[in-house]
Amino acid sequence: MTLIGWAQIALVLAAVIAAAIPLGRYTAAVAEGRVRWLRPVEALFYRAGGIDPTAEQSWRAYAVAMVAVNAAGFLLLYAILRLQNILPLNPRGLDGLSPWLAFNTAVSFVANTNWQAYSGEVAMSYVSQMAGLAVQNFLSASTGIALALAVSRAFARGGLGSLGNFWADFTRVTLYVLLPLAVVMGLAFVALGIPQTFADYVTATTLEGGEQLIPLGPAAFQVAIKHLGTNGGGFFGVNSLHPFEGPGALVTALQIWGQQVIPFALCITFGRMVGDARQGRTLLLVMLGFVVVATAAIYAAEAAGNPIMAALGVDPAQGNMEGKDIRFGLALAALFTATTTGASCGAVNAMFSSFTPLGGMVPLFLMQLGEVLPGGVGSGLYGILVFALLAVFIAGLMVGRTPEYLGKKVQAREIKLAMLAVLVLPATILGFTAVSMVLPMATASLAHAGPHGLSEMLYAYTSAAGNNGSAFGGLTADTPWLNTTLGIAMLLGRFAYVVPVMAIAGSLAGKVKTPEGSGTLPTHGPLFAGLLAGIILILGGLQFLPSLALGPLAEHFVMLAGKTF
Template identity: 75%
Template sequence: MTLVGWAQIALVLGAVLALAVPAGRWLAALATGRLGPLARLDAAILRAAGVDAAQGQDWRGYLLAMLACNAAGFALLYAILRLQGVLPLNPQGFDGVPPWLALNTAVSFVTNTNWQAYSGEAAMSHLSQMAGLAVQNFLSAATGIALAFAVSRAFAGGGLRALGNFWADATRVTLWLLLPVSLVAALAFVAMGVPQTLAASAEATTLEGARQAIALGPVAFQLAIKHLGTNGGGFFGVNSLHPYEGPSALATALQIVLQAVIPFALCLAFGRLVGDRRPGRALLAVMVGFVLAGTLAVYAAEAAGNPLHLAAGLDPALGNMEGKDVRFGQALAALFTATTTGASCGAVNAMFDSFTPLGGLVPLFLIQLGEVLPGGVGSGLYGMLVFALLSVFVAGLMVGRTPEYLGKKVQAREIKLAMLAVLVLPATILGLAAVSMVLPMATASIPGAGPHGLTEMLYAYSSAAGNNGSAFGGLAADTPWLDGTLALAMMLGRFAFVVPVLAIAGSLAAKPRMPEGPGTLPAHGPLFAGLLAGVILILGGLQFLPSLALGPVAEHVVMRAGQTF
């Protein structure tokens, strides 16, 4: 680790936090509909679309509207992928996507996972990229933020029957946040050298004199929204390691800023919506603390390097550079890794399969902690609020009184629903991974033996259920079994989690908001932040520690004994 590396990390995180303040202010305005000079235009657009923003929906109505929107998005994307071979804007002449892969991909992009069992430049036409994948990048991100608005409103008032209007929320988020910011970011990426063209490829002559076709396409706009919406994936198979997606350290820094700013800003927006900015800052502090801890852990593990390489006489100062871009180094790779897996963005700028075992453990564990650190756009906030309810419940058990959070009594119904939501992730990950590790048709996809193979399988289902979408690498995922079960994990991780969360919001919204009493645990300050961080760690550790011990921890032990996989 170097001073220059830490300076890079500090500058990028400082930029994220600085931008999160005005972004939080704007997100709060979108949630309340106070759009200033845009109000008339917004009202005209909603009226033309047949949406009455004043017509509120209870939690069931909000849930059904969200599910209907996502079901329509899935059907449209699946049709585009299957019919790709006969649709226009296909200069490469790609055939339609096979049924299982089309199912997996459509579910992946609708659920904000963006898991890719294919290489984009070798499988997807320009139409599929633009009208299919990019559109779902917007809609899935807008869905997450809209759900965060609905849950936030439940804490903001008392005696409420409605959580807002899903159609109005999703439209406003798309039109007045995601679209304009993506446009500006895309133009910035173009200026940095990222292609944005309908051409299929460029011809180049290599140093040996051979002719090579370099894939091109509408990359910049897809790159902008996939990071801003914490969607992940990529136009190219290797994501930001490709020189057209990661042309410079500045472009990499901008990608980190985009994928972290909205999840952080939503905490500040939550504080504004509930009328007390301190609880939002407490949530933000926990998120930032985990991002810093994850960055430190990856940076330290990769800077220490592989002891087998050091024994062979390699320079210790180099650390482990395998799978990383020498232009970015270990510092930006560590920060990118912590934010992309903590923020539910599956894009990568380094190959986790080439990390040291402990370096690879960190992104896996960040996903397994619930994708709340800071989590996806919207999903990170409402996931963190579930943990906040569990934290005040634990505190209530300690002092023997009914727990409260922001003036709302947290009772048995809310805690049962919260536990139901929290258990979705481990049940899905561990259940499907366990079955896959004993089925020959699944284990045939694992190229490596021993604990590394277990880590690859465990990471795949963790990434799918956590709606992250990043891949550990090495796993041959495009098989009917993995395409189908990973799609199932994505749907459970997204929608089976959302149902109890919205039910909690509906229950809390109907309750009156009471003033804090002398026995109330303040939802801010070091004590609450420490309790919240502890609950997140304990739940993650107790559920996943045994599997981690058999995977990356065991691999680290045998690596030190001289064995690799």
């Protein structure tokens, strides 16, 4: 670890927070309908859909509308992927995807997971990339932010059974937040060297006299929304490690900024909507604290290097550079890894399978904590609010008082629903991993034996259920079993989690807000921040400790003994 490395990390995080504060305030204004500079365009969408944006919806109606738009997105994307061989903008003449892979990919992009069991430059036509994947990047991100706004209203309102209008939230978030940011960032990426063209691939002559096919495509604007929407699906197979997708350290820093700024900004939005900015700042600081600690852990593990490589003569002062790009170095690789897995983004600028065991365990553990640090756009906010409800409930048990959060009494119904949401991840991740590790057709996809092989499988289902989308590497995922079960894990991680969260929101919205009393636990100070962080670690992570002990922790001690698998 170096001083320059830490300066890079501090500078990027400072830029994120500096932008998140005004963006959060602006998003609150969008949620309240005070931003209307595209009013004619907005009204056109409402008229085309026969929508009254002022009509309030119950949590059930809001959830049904959300499921409907995502179901339509899945069907459209599935059709595009299957039929890309007869659609335009296919200069390579690529065939349509297989039914299994098309299902997995369509589910992945609808669920904001963007898990990729394919390499974009050899599997996807330009129309699939732009009209299919890039469009869904916007829609899945807008869905997450709309849900976060609905949950925020549940705490802001009192005695009402409605959460706003999904169609209005969905449209406004897309028009006023995601599109402007994506256009600006996309233009910046074009200026910094990411291609944006519909031209065919280029054949180049190498120094040895051979030929190399160089893939091109309309990449810059898809790369922009993949980070801003915490989607993560790369235009090229190796994602941001590809020289066209990550052409330099400045682009990498901007990508890290993009995948963090909206999740952090939504904390500020929450504080504005509930009328207490301190509440949003507390959530933001808890998220930021986890990001900093996770970055430090990865940085330290990779800087320490691999003793097996040192024994072979590799200078240990270089750290573990396997799977990383010297253009970015260990510091930006560590920060990118911590933010992409903490933010449910899934983009990568390093290969996690080549990390040291402890360095690879950190991104795995971040996802297992519930993807709330800071989580995906929208999903991070409503996810951490579920943990906040559990925190005040446990604090209430300690002092013998009815727990409250922002003036809303937290009772048995909310806690049961919160635990139902929290248990979706471990049930899905551990259940599918356990079954897959004893099925020959699943274990045949593993590239490694021993604890590293377990980590490969565990990481895949963790990434899918957590709607992250990053891969540990080494796993051959394009098989009927993995395409199907990972697709189911993505659906459960997104929608089986959202439904109980919306039910909680509906229950809280109908409760009258009560003023704080002398016995009310303050939820805006360091005491509550520490309690919330502890609850996230215990409830979110403790259930995965046995699997981590058998995987990366076991591999760490095997590495120290000088053995590999």
